[in-house]
Amino acid sequence: MGTPAPVGKLDTLVSLCKRRGFIFQSSEIYGGINGFWDYGPLGCELKSNIRQSWWQSMVRLREDVVGLDATIIMHPAAWKASGHLDTFSDPMCTCKSCKKLMRADQTWEMLADNELGASLTELHANGQPDSGRVEGWCNGRGKGLAPGLAAVRNPDAVLAAVGTRLAGTAFRNFVSLLASENPAALVQPCPHCGGELTEPRPFNLMFKTIVGPVEDPANVAYLRPETAQSIFAQFLNVITTSRQSVPFGIAQVGKSFRNEVTPRNFTFRSREFEQMELEFFIRPDEAIELICGRVATLADNPDLSAPQENWGWQVWHKYWVEQRLAWYRRIGLPDASLVQYWQEPKELAHYARACVDIQYAFPFGVQELEGIAARSDFDLTQHQKHSGKTMEVFDEPLKLAAAKLDEAARAAFADKVAAEWAGRGKSADDARAFVAKLFEGRYIPHVIEPSAGVDRLALALLCNAYAEEPVTDDKGKTETRVVLRFSPRIAPVKVAVFPLMKNKPELYAKAREIFGQLQRRWNCFWDESGAIGRRYRRMDEAGTPFCVTIDFQTLEDGTVTLRDRDTMKQERLSVAALKEKLDDSLI
RNA sequence: GCGGGCGUAGUUCAAUGGUAGAACUCCAGCCUUCCAAGCUGGUCACACGGGUUCGAUUCCCGUCGCCCGCUCCA
Numbered sequence: 102m103g104t105p106a107p108v109g110k111l112d113t114l115v116s117l118c119k120r121r122g123f124i125f126q127s128s129e130i131y132g133g134i135n136g137f138w139d140y141g142p143l144g145c146e147l148k149s150n151i152r153q154s155w156w157q158s159m160v161r162l163r164e165d166v167v168g169l170d171a172t173i174i175m176h177p178a179a180w181k182a183s184g185h186l187d188t189f190s191d192p193m194c195t196c197k198s199c200k201k202l203m204r205a206d207q208t209w210e211m212l213a214d215n216e217l218g219a220s221l222t223e224l225h226a227n228g229q230p231d232s233g234r235v236e237g238w239c240n241g242r243g244k245g246l247a248p249g250l251a252a253v254r255n256p257d258a259v260l261a262a263v264g265t266r267l268a269g270t271a272f273r274n275f276v277s278l279l280a281s282e283n284p285a286a287l288v289q290p291c292p293h294c295g296g297e298l299t300e301p302r303p304f305n306l307m308f309k310t311i312v313g314p315v316e317d318p319a320n321v322a323y324l325r326p327e328t329a330q331s332i333f334a335q336f337l338n339v340i341t342t343s344r345q346s347v348p349f350g351i352a353q354v355g356k357s358f359r360n361e362v363t364p365r366n367f368t369f370r371s372r373e374f375e376q377m378e379l380e381f382f383i384r385p386d387e388a389i390e391l392i393c394g395r396v397a398t399l400a401d402n403p404d405l406s407a408p409q410e411n412w413g414w415q416v417w418h419k420y421w422v423e424q425r426l427a428w429y430r431r432i433g434l435p436d437a438s439l440v441q442y443w444q445e446p447k448e449l450a451h452y453a454r455a456c457v458d459i460q461y462a463f464p465f466g467v468q469e470l471e472g473i474a475a476r477s478d479f480d481l482t483q484h485q486k487h488s489g490k491t492m493e494v495f496d497e498p499l500k501l502a503a504a505k506l507d508e509a510a511r512a513a514f515a516d517k518v519a520a521e522w523a524g525r526g527k528s529a530d531d532a533r534a535f536v537a538k539l540f541e542g543r544y545i546p547h548v549i550e551p552s553a554g555v556d557r558l559a560l561a562l563l564c565n566a567y568a569e570e571p572v573t574d575d576k577g578k579t580e581t582r583v584v585l586r587f588s589p590r591i592a593p594v595k596v597a598v599f600p601l602m603k604n605k606p607e608l609y610a611k612a613r614e615i616f617g618q619l620q621r622r623w624n625c626f627w628d629e630s631g632a633i634g635r636r637y638r639r640m641d642e643a644g645t646p647f648c649v650t651i652d653f654q655t656l657e658d659g660t661v662t663l664r665d666r667d668t669m670k671q672e673r674l675s676v677a678a679l680k681e682k683l684d685d686s687l688i
Numbered sequence: 689g690c691g692g693g694c695g696u697a698g699u700u701c702a703a704u705g706g707u708a709g710a711a712c713u714c715c716a717g718c719c720u721u722c723c724a725a726g727c728u729g730g731u732c733a734c735a736c737g738g739g740u741u742c743g744a745u746u747c748c749c750g751u752c753g754c755c756c757g758c759u760c761c762a
Contacts, residue, residue: 111755112754112755115754116698116699116700117699119698119699120698120699120713126753126754129735129753131735131736131752132735132736132751132752132753133735133752133753133754134752134753135752135753135754183762184762185762195689195690195759196690203759203760204760293758306760306761306762326762327762359761359762361760361761362689362759362760362761363689363758363759363760363761365755365756370760370761450762453762469761572723572724574723574724574725575723576725580724582723582724599722601720601721601722602719602720602721604718604719604720605721608721630715630716631724632720632722632723632724632725632726633720633721633722633723634722634723634724634725635723635724635725636722636723636724637722637723637724638723638724639724641723641724650722652721652722653721654721662722664722664723669723671722671723
C-alpha cells in the first residue's frame with residue numbers, strides 16, 4: 102500500500118469532486134450561487150450512506166430513540182421562543198477605518214477585553230484623566246494602538262474641542278469624546294483601531310419567506326436554521342404516541358438554512374445544509390437524586406458502555422460524546438484526525454452547561470463536525486413559556502420515590518436544592534417550586550444534543566479518503582494513482598462488475614448475470630469499456646472498494662476475480678463466496 | 689459586507705484586437721486473457737451583461753463565481 106497523501110490544497114479535491122460527480126456548484130450554468138452546492142451521482146450516494154449509518158446507529162439499533170421528520174418552515178413563534186429571531190438578526194457595524202465587521206452590541210465588550218481598552222482605562226484614571234497624559238498618549242502609544250482614533254489622527258483639534266469635558270466623565274463617554282471629530286455628535290469607536298463605526302445595520306441570518314399568496318409582513322415565515330426546534334415543538338406528540346419515557350431521544354435528519362456572512366471552504370460552510378440531530382431527554386439531576394439516592398458524575402469514573410439509572414447530566418453528556426466518537430471511527434475517520442474540544446465555561450451559551458465540539462483536521466484547519474451540548478431544560482422551558490403548553494412529563498418512579506420521604510426529609514431536600522440553585526445564580530423561589538413539582542413526579546426534561554453536519558462529514562470523509570500514490574507498471578513507468586480510500590460501509594459504489602472483454606458474447610452474458618445478482622444487494626457499477634486497468638483506476642477515483650472481473654475461467658468453473666481497491670491485489674473465488682465476503686465487509 | 693487575487697473544453701495549461709490550440713479525460717469502433725496499453729474517429733471552452741471598435745476571448749465598466757485575508761459561525 103502506498104503512502105496516503107493528505108489533501109494539501111482543497112482545490113485538488115474540489116476538482117476531483119466535480120470530475121467524478123461528487124459535488125457540483127449549484128446552478129452552475131447560471132454562474133453559480135454562493136454558498137450552495139449540489140451532490141452528483143456519487144455524492145448523493147455518499148450522503149445517503151452517511152445518513153443511513155447515522156440513523157442505524159442512533160435510532161434502529163437503540164430502543165430509546167425514535168425518529169421525526171418535520172417541516173422546514175415552522176410557525177414563526179417557534180423562532181421567537183428558541184431565541185433565533187433575536188440572536189439571528191443582530192445589528193452589525195463596520196469600522197470606516199479598518200473595515201472590520203462586528204456585532205454592534207459587542208463593541209464595548211470587545212474594547213474591554215483588549216489592549217486598547219486596557220490602555221484607555223488606565224488613561225481614564227477613574228474619571229480623572231490628566232490632560233497632559235492624554236495628549237502624550239495620543240502622540241505616542243495611541244498611534245500604535247488606535248491609529249483610527251480621531252484624537253490620535255488629529256490630537257490638537259480634537260483635544261481642544263473637547264477641552265475640559267474629559268474630566269469627571271464616565272469611561273464610555275470619555276472614549277467617545279476622543280473618538281469624535283465633532284464633540285457634539287459622539288461616535289462609538291472601533292475596538293480594533295479606534296476608527297469611526299458605521300450605524301448598526303440589521304443582519305438577517307435566517308432566510309425569510311412568505312407563507313400564502315399575499316406578501317404581507319404578517320405572513321413572514323423562516324426557513325429553519327436548525328432541525329432541533331421542531332423536535333422540541335413536537336415533544337409532547339412524540340412522547341404521547343411513541344410509548345417512550347424519559348430518558349429517551351428523538352432523532353431527525355434534514356435540511357437547515359443559514360444566511361451565513363461568509364460561505365467558505367467548499368461545502369464546509371454552506372447556506373443550505375443538512376443536519377443529523379438527536380435531542381436526548383433526561384431527568385434533572387435532582388430527580389435522579391430522589392430516585393437513586395445519589396447522582397453519578399464523572400468523578401465516579403462510570404462505565405459508559407450502557408446507560409444506568411443513576412447517571413446525571415454530566416455522565417449522559419460524556420456517554421454521548423463517546424458514542425459519537427465511536428461512530429466516527431466506525432465510518433472510517435481515524436482517531437488521530439479527530440479532536441475533542443471542550444468549550445471553556447466562558448464560551449458556553451448562557452443556557453448550556455457543557456459543550457464538546459468534535460472537530461476534524463481539514464486541509465483548511467481544524468473545524469467542527471459536530472457539537473454535543475448539554476442544554477439543560479432551556480429549550481422545552483422556552484417553548485412552554487411561548488406556547489402556553491406544559492412540557493412537563495410525569496415520572497412514576499420519581500413520584501413513588503418522593504412519596505417515601507417524610508416531611509423533614511422533603512424540607513431538607515428543598516433547602517439543599519434551593520442552596521445549590523442560589524449558588525448558580527438562580528432564584529430560591531424557583532428552586533422550591535421546581536422541587537414541589539418533583540415531589541409530584543413532574544419536571545421539564547433536560548436535554549443532551551449531539552448535532553452533526555452531514556455535508557461537513559461528507560467533506561471530511563472525502564478529505565480523509567483522498568490519497569495519491571506512485572504506481573510502477575511492468576515497463577518500469579511510474580504514474581500517480583488517485584484513490585479514495587472510503588470505508589467500504591460508506592463508499593458510494595460498493596462493487597464494480599467488469600467483463601474482461603466486451604466483444605465475447607458468452608463472457609458478456611455471464612458478467613451481466615452476476616451483475617444482476619449483486620445489484621439486488623449493493624450499489625453496483627457496470628463498466629465494459631476500455632482496458633481493464635483503466636476501469637480499475639476509474640473505480641479508484643470513485644472510491645469503490647471492490648471490483649469483480651468475469652473472465653474465461655468464470656465460464657469454466659464459475660469463479661471470478663475480486664480486486665481490492667487499497668492493495669490492488671486480486672483473489673479468485675466463487676460467486677457464493679464472493680457474496681459472503683462482500684456481506685462481511687459491507688454490513 | 690470590506691480589501692486583494694483569479695475566471696479559456698470535464699481537468700491541467702496555451703495563444704490572440706480578425707471566428708481559439710494541446711495533453712489527459714470522455715464517447716464510438718477496432719484490437720486486447722487483469723491495472724489509466726495501441727490504432728481510428730468523435731464530442732466539448734473564451735463565466736455573464738454592457739461599452740469602445742468595422743470587428744472584443746483579448747481593452748474598459750458592471751454583475752456573478754472561486755481563492756486568500758478581515759468578519760460571522762446560537
